[in-house]
Amino acid sequence: MSVVPLSRPVPVTTEPRPTRHLLIGLAVGFVALFLFAPLVTVFAEALRQGWVASVQALASPDARSAIRLTLIVAAITVPLNAVFGIAAAWAITKFDFRGKAFLITLIDLPFSVSPVVAGLALILLVGANSSFGAWLAANDLKIVFAFPGIVLATMFVTFPFVARELIPVMVEQGRAEEEAALTLGASGWRSFFTVTLPNIRWALLYGVLLCNARAMGEFGAVAVVSGKIRGETTTMPIMIEMLYNEYLSVAAFSLAAVLALLALLTLLLKSLLEWRHADLLAATRRH
Amino acid sequence: MNIEIEELAKEFGTERALYPVSISIPSGALIALLGPSGSGKTTLLRILAGLEFPTSGRVLFGGQDATGLSVQERRAGFVFQHYALFKHMTVFENVAYGLRARPRKERPTEAEIARRVNRLLDLIQLPDIGGRYPNQLSGGQRQRVALARALAIEPRMLLLDEPFGALDAKVRKELRQGLREIHDRTGLTTVFVTHDQDEAMEIADLVVFMSKGHIEQMSVMPPAGKARAVPVAPR
Numbered sequence: 001m002s003v004v005p006l007s008r009p010v011p012v013t014t015e016p017r018p019t020r021h022l023l024i025g026l027a028v029g030f031v032a033l034f035l036f037a038p039l040v041t042v043f044a045e046a047l048r049q050g051w052v053a054s055v056q057a058l059a060s061p062d063a064r065s066a067i068r069l070t071l072i073v074a075a076i077t078v079p080l081n082a083v084f085g086i087a088a089a090w091a092i093t094k095f096d097f098r099g100k101a102f103l104i105t106l107i108d109l110p111f112s113v114s115p116v117v118a119g120l121a122l123i124l125l126v127g128a129n130s131s132f133g134a135w136l137a138a139n140d141l142k143i144v145f146a147f148p149g150i151v152l153a154t155m156f157v158t159f160p161f162v163a164r165e166l167i168p169v170m171v172e173q174g175r176a177e178e179e180a181a182l183t184l185g186a187s188g189w190r191s192f193f194t195v196t197l198p199n200i201r202w203a204l205l206y207g208v209l210l211c212n213a214r215a216m217g218e219f220g221a222v223a224v225v226s227g228k229i230r231g232e233t234t235t236m237p238i239m240i241e242m243l244y245n246e247y248l249s250v251a252a253f254s255l256a257a258v259l260a261l262l263a264l265l266t267l268l269l270k271s272l273l274e275w276r277h278a279d280l281l282a283a284t285r286r287h
Numbered sequence: 288m289n290i291e292i293e294e295l296a297k298e299f300g301t302e303r304a305l306y307p308v309s310i311s312i313p314s315g316a317l318i319a320l321l322g323p324s325g326s327g328k329t330t331l332l333r334i335l336a337g338l339e340f341p342t343s344g345r346v347l348f349g350g351q352d353a354t355g356l357s358v359q360e361r362r363a364g365f366v367f368q369h370y371a372l373f374k375h376m377t378v379f380e381n382v383a384y385g386l387r388a389r390p391r392k393e394r395p396t397e398a399e400i401a402r403r404v405n406r407l408l409d410l411i412q413l414p415d416i417g418g419r420y421p422n423q424l425s426g427g428q429r430q431r432v433a434l435a436r437a438l439a440i441e442p443r444m445l446l447l448d449e450p451f452g453a454l455d456a457k458v459r460k461e462l463r464q465g466l467r468e469i470h471d472r473t474g475l476t477t478v479f480v481t482h483d484q485d486e487a488m489e490i491a492d493l494v495v496f497m498s499k500g501h502i503e504q505m506s507v508m509p510p511a512g513k514a515r516a517v518p519v520a521p522r
Contacts, residue, residue: 176371179338182358183365184385184440194384198375 042260045253057251058258065231066239067258069150073235074215077154081215082208085162090196092163093170094178107163110156118156119224122149145227150235153221158211165207169200205273209266216262288349288443288476289314290335295344297330304330306500307344312493314349317470318478319487322497328480329448331497335478336446337361348443364437364475366447370429372421378432379404379417385440407435410469427458434469445470447479451486463490 015023046054057063088107092100110118126143127133136143143149177199181191197204219237226233234242236259243252290312297305305327312318320328333339335346337358345354353361373381382404386395395403408414411431421429430450437445450466451459467490470477481487487494488508496504 176367176369177373179358180365180367180371180373180436181384181388183336183338183361183363184388184436185359185362186384186388187359190388195373 039260042253042256045249046257048253049250053250054254054257057248057254060251062231062234063239063251063255066234066236066255069147069234070216070236070259073150073154074212076151077158077215078208078212081155081158081211082162082204084159085166085207085211086200086204088163089166089170089200090192092167094175094196104167107160110159111164115153115157115218115220116224119153119221122153122156122221122225144225145229145233147233149225150222150233153225154215154218157218157221158214161211161214162204162207165203165210166200169203170196173199202274205270209270212266213263216259290444290476290478291345291347291350292331292335293345293347295331295334295341295346297327297334297339298342303500305334305341308497308500308502310495310502310505312476312478314476315474316476316492317467317490318476319491319494320478320480320497321482321484321487321494322503323482325499326497327500328497332446332448332478332480335361335444336363336365338365362440362443364440364442364445366430366433366437366445366450368449368452370421370433370453372429372433372436374421376420377417378408378413378419378421378424381421381432382407382417382436382439384436403439404435407439410438410472411435411465425458426454427462430454430462431465434466438469438473442475445473445475445477447477449480449482451481451483459486466490 014020058067088103091097092104123144124130125132126136126149128137128144133144143152177195178191181195182188186194217237218235219241222235223238223241226235226238228234228238228242230242236255240252240255240259243249243255290310292308292310292312294307294309295305296303296307308327308331310318320331322328330339334341337356337360341354345352347353348361373384376384383400386400386403389395404417405414408417411434413428413431413435416424416428416432421432424432430453434447434450447466451462454462463486466477466479479491492508494506494508495502496506
């Protein structure tokens with residue numbers, strides 16, 4: 001008896017060659033058209049009159065102030081929302097209490113409400129026409145059309161990102177490891193820092209990056225509460241819109257390119273971290 | 288240390304998980320809580336560990352009322368059904384966790400921690416796996432690591448929730464005797480939950496049959512084939 005050799009090992013999931021090429025072509029074309037092309041256009045437009053014009057546009061006091069404001073707003077809102085998101089996810093997944101379903105819905109609210117509506121709600125709540133707003137004005141506290149309003153609007157819009165990223169991961173992990181830590185004598189805080197936090201760190205990082213991207217890019221809610229005072233309350237997205245409306249397209253696209261670069265930088269950071277910790281990731285994947 | 292369970296009951300909302308039950312567990316005994324799922328056996332075990340609190344009734348450890356003690360104060364070595372090993376830590380760090388969690392003045396030195404962890408890894412007959420992560424271990428090895436981690440805190444009692452539930456039949460049989468031997472060597476009062484009657488009868492001194500939150504029957508097992516017999520008087 002002789003063994004009949006197989007001509008070629010063919011994976012059972014393979015499709016005919018034309019089908020494969022068509023599908024791959026479609027996917028690549030889609031990515032190129034909808035993801036890559038817009039990004040390239042932004043950079044091309046920014047550099048249309050050369051590096052010097054771009055850099056000069058970015059060096060103007062208004063542009064610099066917009067960049068600074070955006071970075072400061074992100075630096076305040078992202079850490080706060082990371083802490084709130086962890087607290088919310090922790091409460092929802094590790095404890096049973098009345099009103100839990102309502103709390104989950106509440107966390108999703110900023111996703112379902114239009115950012116413009118959120119901004120308007122903030123104005124109605126603390127603007128000059130409300131009684132709370134009148135009290136604030138009497139005490140010389142400015143929220144609307146000022147820095148605190150921008151921070152509050154950004155916080156509202158970016159609130160769900162961290163919690164939404166953490167809740168499914170923490171539900172899947174259950175409570176057993178935390179309970180194990182407690183039976184071994186660890187306090188609640190110790191169990192949180194040595195068991196919970198290491199288990200959720202990748203989801204947390206991802207949530208923080210998404211939250212950061214949105215915090216820097218938020219337009220609608222901030223546009224309503226900022227008052228668009230040049231050099232004072234204009235963030236990068238708002239400044240970009242103002243420049244574009246004034247037909248200053250090199251300046252508008254240069255600033256847009258910086259915003260896109262900041263976003264790319266966060267993505268790069270994430271890939272770098274994943275690549276550096278690849279061994280640990282593989283080792284600690286769930287059993 | 289002997290454990291007295293006095294008229295212990297537990298309700299979750301309107302649902303009764305446990306009707307008043309009483310069991311007297313002599314020091315050094317190995318007890319099996321046997322019953323189908325929903326019989327209240329795991330609830331009873333978790334109340335002993337301090338992971339749940341009873342609606343009514345008392346628990347006494349060595350004659351002292353322990354009903355209000357927190358989970359940390361109870362010092363009960365607990366082995367979870369799916370072991371709940373810390374995935375991001377090596378086996379060594381898993382076993383050392385309870386020692387490192389102690390308040391600073393009671394915490395052993397690094398050398399002492401290493402000595403104790405290695406002694407426990409010897410006890411579970413896995414001396415060379417300290418550097419591995421839980422997902423690099425077989426099911427049986429994980430179960431034994433979970434046992435070593437629970438023993439590391441020098442517990443006052445050992446509580447095990449379906450310790451063999453996630454293992455295949457052959458490994459189950461080997462580890463049964465392993466648990467009995469470790470129990471006999473440490474002399475710890477041990478309570479384990481199971482739904483396997485053979486398992487309960489083979490290694491326990493006293494088998495408590497539970498069903499729908501009640502104790503149906505308590506049977507003292509003959510000491511035949513066991514390393515040590517403990518006189519037991521169910522109430």
